[in-house]
Amino acid sequence: MSKNSYVIGFPRIGEKRELKKVLESFWAKDCSFDEVKKVASELKKRHWNYQKDAGITYISSNDFSLYDNMLDTAFMLNAIPKRFKHLKDEELYFAMARGNQNSVAMEMTKWFNTNYHYIVPELSLDDKYSLNSSKILEEYKEAKELGIKTKINLIGPITFLGLSKRVDRGDTFELLSKVLPIYEKLLNELSTLDDSVIVQIDEPIFVKDNEPKVLSLIKPVYDRLGTISDNLKIIVTTYFEHSNEATKVLTKTPIWGIGLDFLYGEENTQALEEIANSGKKLIAGVVDGRNIWKNNIQNTLEILANITKHIKKDNLLISSSCSLLHSPLTLKYEQKLDSSIKEWLSFAYEKLQEITIISKIFFSGLESLDSNEIKIYEENINANHNRKNSTVIHDKDVQKRVNSFDKFSRNGKYEERIKLQREILAYKDLATTTIGSFPQTPEVRKSRRDFKKGEISQELYEKAMKDYIDDCIAFQEECGLEVLVHGEPERNDMVEYFGEQLKGYGFSQNGWVQSYGSRCVKPPFIFGDISRPKPMTVDWITYAQSKTSKIMKGMLTGPVTILNWSFVRDDLPRSEVSKQIAVALSDEIDDLQKAGIKIIQVDEAAFKEGYPLRTNKIKEYEDWAVRDFKISVSSAKQETQIHTHMCYSEFNDIIKTIEAMDADVISIETARSGNELLKIFKEVGYKQEVGPGVYDIHSPRVPSVEEIVKQINLLLEVLPKEQLWINPDCGLKTRKYEEVKPSLINMVKAVKQIREERE
Template identity: 80%
Template sequence: MSTKSYVVGFPRIGEKRELKKVLESFWAKKCSFDEVEKVSSNLKQKHWEYQKDAGIEYISSNDFSLYDNVLDTSIMLNAIPKRFQNLKAEELYFSMARGNKNSVAMEMTKWFNTNYHYIVPELSLEDEYKLNASKIINEYNEAKNLGIKTKINLIGPITFLALSKRVDRGDTFELLGKILPVYKELFKEISKLDEVITVQIDEPIFAKDNEAKVLSLIKPTYDELSMVTNNIKLIVTTYFEHSNEATKILTQTPVWGLGLDFVYGKDNLQVLEEIQNSGKKLVAGVVDGRNIWKNDIDTTLKLLEEISNVVSKENILISSSCSLLHTPFTLKYEVKMDENIKSWLSFSVEKLDEINLLAKVFFDGIENLSNEEAKALEENRKNNKNRKTSDLIHDKEVQERVDNFTKLNRDGKFEERIKIQRELLGYKDLATTTIGSFPQTPEIRKSRRDFKKGEISYETYEKDMKTYIDDCIAFQEECGLEVLVHGEPERNDMVEYFGEQLKGYGFSQNGWVQSYGSRCVKPPFIFGDISRPKPMTVDWITYAQSKTKKIMKGMLTGPVTILNWSFVRDDKPRSEVSKQIAVALSDEINDLQNAGIKIIQVDEAAFKEGYPLREKKIKTYEDWAVRDFKICVSSAKKETQIHTHMCYSEFNDIIKTIEAMDADVISIETARSGNELLKIFKEVGYKQEVGPGVYDIHSPRVPSVQEMVEQIKLLLEVLPKEQLWINPDCGLKTRKWEEVKPSLKNMVEAVNIIRNS
């Protein structure tokens, strides 16, 4: 019989980051685009075969992308900004994502509350949309030629518009009447591919609090799309939260099925009766697509039984909660991991087996399992039981210290602190600095890698790192930067580096997850109670400070970002885990200031992405997230200046929360958005100092001096020079020195021009 198993989407970067490697080789002009296409074709085939071999019935095509699926949708609709319209093929595609020597890239921001970034579409009323279905059609046929029938994944029109921006300042939803005909034309083209074909339309925007105006678009949109042709089975999928308002409307349309997330959207249980009454298929997302813990099959079966008490079993499909894009590829290469801990984990490939096993047990019954399937079920039960009782997880000493931690605020108010700091530190208005990291050269990466493998001694490794630090300091002094950083050569990643030194953290060898384009991160995972056995950064920072008379910033990742960029244990509330991290970091800040470090930056780049999608849950998150940032910096003396950094966030709705964090200086991304993000700081009368990014580090282009002069002038239209710092958007780790050096020299020169004007 049919397994009725379903996967929302699959990772595309490759099990050994093959896509990343070929893209970066192509961008470096070391290979042709033909090679990119060859590698991509091989990856798609492997990914489809993994799913087919695991018994998955509903496998996706068009979930693969060379950079981003939202960008692909812009291409599909011909939603091309004017500055790129004279370009063709791959030059057009990658220029939109990364910029080129003549044009800045399109804006990039977080995909809901994940660490994945999408390319923000730029739309206007004068756009002429027309269909480019070549990628979608070709990918479906690629799979078909391999004997694999796929469903076609699309970004839904309402979500696409909700995530876009109007460059002519209008309402993006006004354009629905212009893009919906293109979707209808696409459906006609898709309908020619097979006798019956399944189309999954992703509408995750429905999982947010939507205005009545947005909800009013759902029925006419999906009435129209459902009636284009009678051989398409249309499934509308949401995830990351419940989508009850939209679900109730969708049950009144002719769509074939609804995909709902029952892991992060438990309230979806409230609309089961409407789904049953509509006779629609329910794609039940019960296997976590965002975390790495092994599914508890028995617990999930109880949830499925609860669902099937309302929705007929024959109308249920067993699915991942969202695309598996957000989890690493496979555990196959984790040969160094503690076997106990490894037995608690499940990456994307392993989740395929979980979905299949759940479908077999749920639909066929335990008594009808094969010997192999019964063994897998018993192994699942054993591993989950072992995890609950393991002494690797629980540390009473940590629990007691955190429970009794009472210092929740710094000494002194900002006005008092900043006066002391200004006198002590003596920096000028429009002080120049960077966000922290400098380029991670192949030599630095090799040295770290060789040291981890035991192929070089610690003495050799330390010498390599200190040589890099020396070079970083020399360059910063040469180009005239005023507050320096050590460059972070010892850090593989801004979270993993700290996780490696905190008790309660685990690590993978190959647990890479796509962040954007070719950029991959390897999040650590929190399996137990967190503590700091010893100082983590003090030796490196104090060495760097000893090499210069200028101020050296200490660099830490904040507790909320460490939490949000890790895979977090699911047996304890996230708020409790975050507080444990914050207490550990407060010790690090105290050690740094006692070692003579006068400025400490506590990055909270992922603070905003942790926000719940639903309004009613936000205050609870803000309360503990602000609490934990303040716990982290509570040990800082009045004279110790605390910086924080946030990137790719809309601040209008959280500006009061940022104020409550009470950092002395905040640096933010603004280069791709002019001074728009900064205006809210003026509107609320924000007192603390601000470092708006004056150039985009996610693009390889080098901005000119004049370009940055104009950018700084825009900033000065919003805030006075006394309140402003000047810095790039973000860390420079992913850039090359040949891009970084001229860019920073131009930035310093631009500041000098402004100061002397």
């Protein structure tokens, strides 16, 4: 063990997604909540022991959650929206996250620029906060029973308020005077747990461009929290970018340490002098918590050597750059990966070993490593050398085509295109459609799984997929949807499916990462130059179109989303990787329209997610992200209608960028946030057509016709009917058919009612 090894946080879903499975079993009423608690307890113990056995000194408790840590913090503060106050315990907790038949769930949005979603707390001036510390205290005691004395993780009060929303329209920071005393009471309780207690307070909001009024809160808050008790050591951590403005203030408070990300926030080096002068501990994030590439230990030792030109070694701890929540758990189940590629990878468990080895070498030299650690260190050097010189990474033909590609937009202005499209497609105002995917039934998943294992023939597999498509089309026609989709039964994931057909992509068997709640994704990884050997979607969509006289949408994932929802090679700028994907997609769109597909949706669900957290870096990202969306659709004819879809996003600051993308129709998620997202489209005079989601697909509840009628009428207060499409919030993949069918039937009935009322 190295006394200087530190991990910000750890994944919680389990090696085999045990948490996901037990939660979904509980929600389906197939097991009791006692079983959920049992599985959660087993996972926590296992994960603590992983870290202990790997030699990590500073291990977290309270980084575990049954759904989300922001939700846990709201629960801790008793910040419960009025519509849920009649509920108790687990029913209350999960209703806040998922909604129930009587109440809409709390809003959900992306955690900074990651693919993790958090539940957005709802606050008001009338709230009466009180402390519920039971979860935090119980976890600390659970770990201590195993002989592990943990640091206790909390989301800081400034970040909590900054990421919450006021339902009474006020400034969330006005509530600091009500929230801060609860944190003080909590820290007082925690200080009694041991003779010395370390509390990690996460304040990632400090890495954003904060207004002076936010920065002005830091010193008074941490002057108070830092003096609660002499045996309480407070560490304030940030990640994903630099936090220089906040760091310089924190050095003047009585906290014990500061955690900084030196991989995604290289500018953090600018604050080293202030930290050194303060004498505080520096938790140096130098092992990547967000990507899967093996750490280059020799390079990392150089970074640390530069840091210690300012910081005394005695004041330095070696850490992950952020929580390992954003990484898959372990490589030990990856039996099918090409060995030459697998040796380049490192998941959460392997990163623990890297942190320990780096710490030992840096503080005590190579001679401090045991024989197994020496072997890992030597493998690390060889793997990084092999990857740098590998012939499977570089494709000269791809590089030549991408570098010479010069068609950066499609032909015709929007006004010309939409007139032509309306004539050819002949769809009504308030046209009804869905976002793309339909429920992935157990039968569909089994057929895909059996085909991959070679247990059924391609003929049987294709029959199963086509039977599903037939049923999906029949239902859509029966309920009266106007623009149809094929349901995507052949797709395991909206990125992985395309990655499997693109050269330069790799795949794990068990590389699951939590997206929200029980929702897990298995991102592919880009290790080399990207090209499309053959069409990826044409056969399935042309089969579906042959089964209906209605318009069938072609469905693609856009280049920026494919990039942002993959683990991306770190030896090439992201902009260059994105352009390679865009060029490949332009070929797919050309093949689709040649096959007779008249509407093609190019989803950019993760477009906003990739935004830099600092304003001065945004323009560069927007320039290449818009460029690559336009490259991907550049082959589309004027009469081919291009749709796109964007997930949870605040559009106010990027509406001009959305306009620049020049899609003919954009669908967006608005059901949990009312019409606030939509109003900006009107304010800027947005010309293109818009499909605001009229009901929330992340909740199991079925909306009534009356609810949807009310929602559509609210939409019509913002935009005219000629500009609106009617659709659910997002794809229906994660829902069950017994929820999807009545919801879509009610949606179509609501549109018919509105049309009749307005004729």
